[in-house]
Amino acid sequence: MTYQPHNLVARKIVLDNLSILLADPDAREVFDEPPLVVYRRAKNICDMLVCSRISASDDSGTRPCRIRRCKTCTYVSQSRGVFTIADSFTCTSRNLIYAIVCKRCDMVYIGETDSNLATRFSKHLRHVQNGVHKPFALHFRSSGHQGCTDMEVLGLRSSRGGAKLRFD
Known part of the structure; x- marks a missing residue:
């Protein structure tokens, strides 16, 4: 999920309700360790204006x-x-x-x-x-x-x- 200050609440909700997930035997197999909540960087103005990918030209x-x-x-x-x-x-x-x-x-x-x-x-x-x-x-x-x-x-x-x- 993209980082936003209000998204910190989502991390707290997941960790607070982890005990419910671990009570279920099927979910316990999936979550043998506590889930890691990670964020991706939001687009900045550089990402919006500049394309850093090199287009694959077919000049070969x-x-x-x-x-x-x-x-x-x-x-x-x-x-x-x-x-x-x-x-x-x-x-x-x-x-x-x-x-x-x-x-x-x-x-x-x-x-x-x-x-x-x-x-x-x-x-x-x-x-x-x-x-x-x-x-x-x-x-x-x-x-x-x-x-x-x-x-x-x-x-x-x-x-x-x-x-x-x-x-x-």
């Missing part, structure tokens, strides 16, 4: 940067199904861990870059288009795939300070 995920000449924007994945992403990214985001997903077979390539996502992804696109002999490029050029059109990219996590992550 990867969004196209919408720069006119950006070739990466068309490949940015808008799906939220497989990965839980806490950070917010665009094609211009730097120092991040990213994923490239094959839309045909759900193969996922995880990479990390110190440069921005668009620059790094452009290198991957060129590797696929030019037939560079690397496993990533070979996958998207293999039978049943249509090259770069099967690719989606999304940021997964910021790698703060550009430090490469080490896996044991």
